Amino acid sequence: MTLDGVTPLLEVRNLVKYFPITRGIIFQKQIGAVKAVDDISFAVPPGETLGLVGETGCGKSTTARLLVRLLDPTSGQVLFDGEDVAQHKGPELKALHREVQMIFQDPYSSLNPRKTIGSIIAEPFAIHDMYAGSGERKQQVQELMDRVGLNPEHYNRYPHEFSGGQRQRIGVARAIALEPKLLIADEPVSALDVSIQAQVLNLLKRLQREMGLTLIFISHDLSVVRHMCDRVAVMYLGKIVELASSDALYSFPRHPYTGALFSAVPVPDPGGGKRQRALLSGDVPSPANPPRACRFHTRCPKAQELCWTEEPPLEDKGPGTLAACHFPLTREEVEQQLPAALTAAQASSST
């Protein structure tokens, strides 16, 4: 998959991760598998922000962990700068981690409470033997702290002395310490209060501009994803069901699941939110036993016989939009379901 001649920084091909379900204590026998990520492919050109959205259990966090190699893929390729890193181990993996870093969701459990902020942020330097002189290392750390909006004088404080938003800044400082090329942010703002969220989002945007970072941004919050991302992949039960540029996806979603997601988002505009809501019935099925063929057919308002006999491929459905659906949404359906305010905003942006 090449993107208009640009060599992608990251390319994922047919990535699969199954977690085995076993029975028995000593002689464990595999009786099934949770199909967390099931054959996904995408590419990210340098400097881009790709969003991964979906509900609980759709495999977005597993994907993130596979990309940073915190998990080993069951099969498939992860090409970073043209090199397959999916099976890297030891020194090769360590080298990869200079280029690929991650920011975690929970700023409370991702920082060691017994370490000072200074040593938490200096950890990547210690691992990679950089800035060995302690004075030099401290100076580097303080520059990083300044860069993410923390007071460098707080170098010797402990995580519990910081608020959630500040802790997330510490996590960001640690992630950018080695000047990685690719940063993966897994729900970086969902644990934060609304007024603090914006601070962290603005910080990430600024750092991306300054450092030329490529960003993979994972969130369940569709408004945040739209604000941050150039392209968005929508996941459902381990599959990518739609992949499109942010503008295309949000103005004309093609997959009924994407449409239902948008339609479910409450819009902070009383009166402007009037629309025919496409409410999905039921819950997401278990990834241990996903529905056959199209995985969305059990909840899809447009499902027909074809949907439970043949799996739709992820294919081009119009300018720049890839969707895996036999019966994609039409213009009229989109206009009915989406909030009036949303379609109005899009109409004005497209003219």
Next chain:
Amino acid sequence: MSPLLDVEDLRVTFATEDGLVHAVDGISYSVDTSKTLGIVGESGSGKSVSSLTTLGLTRNQGAEISGQILFEGQDLASMTDDQLRRIRGNEIAMIFQDPLSSLHPFYKVGAQLVEAIRIHRDVSSSTASDRAVELLELVGIPDPLRRVNQYPHEFSGGMRQRAMIAMALANEPKLLIADEPTTALDVTVQAQILALLDDLQRRLGMAIIIITHDLGVVAETADEIGVMYAGRIVEHGSTAQIFNTPQHPYTWGLLKSIPRLDVMRDEELVPISGRPPSLIHRPSGCFFHPRCPYVRDEHRRIDPRLEPVPSDTDHQVACLLEPEVRTRIWRGLKEGQTPASLRPLASESNPAATAGTSQSGAQGGGE
């Protein structure tokens, strides 16, 4: 007629080792039958404590409570625990944020529903079981006959929240307090639960207080909104007033700091600087002044009271800025200007302040 629930000057403080925590500091609100009140605020703003106190659930935690909580004319705050127990779960019910930790993992969902019914009603257990099935059906759980005999862990997140709602509705309460009812749920399930609450309210005519940090949720559900900050209501008005002509700088901050689906993508977010104050050592003057971009010297001394907006008397705000200045700033913010460029002090040379009224307001600010 007096409203169903009328809270007057409620104050809740907790004594801790570090000092007195002023969790709720003199708030007043009321809700009427078939109406929905939204209470919006961030963590630590006192929104949950105020509603827990309504049901007497902070009593055992060493809370000092003053003020009146009138429910159908009776003061809940001065009731004994026994009297309160008869109202709680019966006439006033509550649903909590995390349905997994609010359901008992050892008992079947049906048994927990039966318990909720039989505590308040003198009915046989078989009648109560029938009612439990009926309730599960009411909240849209498929196959309720089978589901009553299952344990909470066999339910998905959305279904647990439905079961919680079923339990809350067991005795047809007149008031339902929903504390972050959808925060732990995915958007598609959240939409289902909100639609369910709306439908139940229409059918049963109960009053709802919905507590949330999500402005989208209140916009779609509430008739009236109270915005809480540091234990106080800083702005109160109808949903249309809060979203169309918000008056308090904190409300502006909230509205401008969330990315939205219905505005242009490249619009910069305007975060509120700093973080919520400690409720032990509260700021002097206006509690919001350390984070307010429009602060003036006297705001550090004078504590604003919740007062009606002159042009719109059922819309109240606790802000020391002049109404004209507030109108001008909100207009500017809506046009995408930065708070810094709209500061009252700098506004005399600000080209944005064109209208005559805003000019005079701006001069008032320049003193």
